[in-house]
Amino acid sequence: MRTTVSILVALLLIVLAGCATFRGMAQDTENLVRGARLFSEIAHSPSLEERRVKAVQLKALEHDGDQITRRIFETLNSTFITPLDREDIRSIARDLDDILDYLESVAQHLILFELGY
16 A cells, blocks of 8 residues: 555656646746845845845846746646646745745845845
8 A cells, every 4th residue: 555655646746747837836946045045145245235236136036036937827827737726826936926026125125224234
């Protein structure tokens, strides 16, 4: 019985890995992780000029995240059957994008108000 469950789980993971929606969500998550690391560098940077340079990089990552999210939505709109509920996928993608938007906004405020570590 345990072997059967293991095989079914392995097959499910193979199917999901091949799903364009999940590939997009994986890209979106990787982009968010890069953005969070960059935000951490901004927050811990002693130099205002260094923060400004990194904020431009974060803005570019945020723009990339918007493009990835748009592609996820396009894939959802053109896919007949999805492995999870369509609205759940849309909600997760939107939430990932919102988090990166918030990080970028806080980074801009750190620079605007010259808040230091």
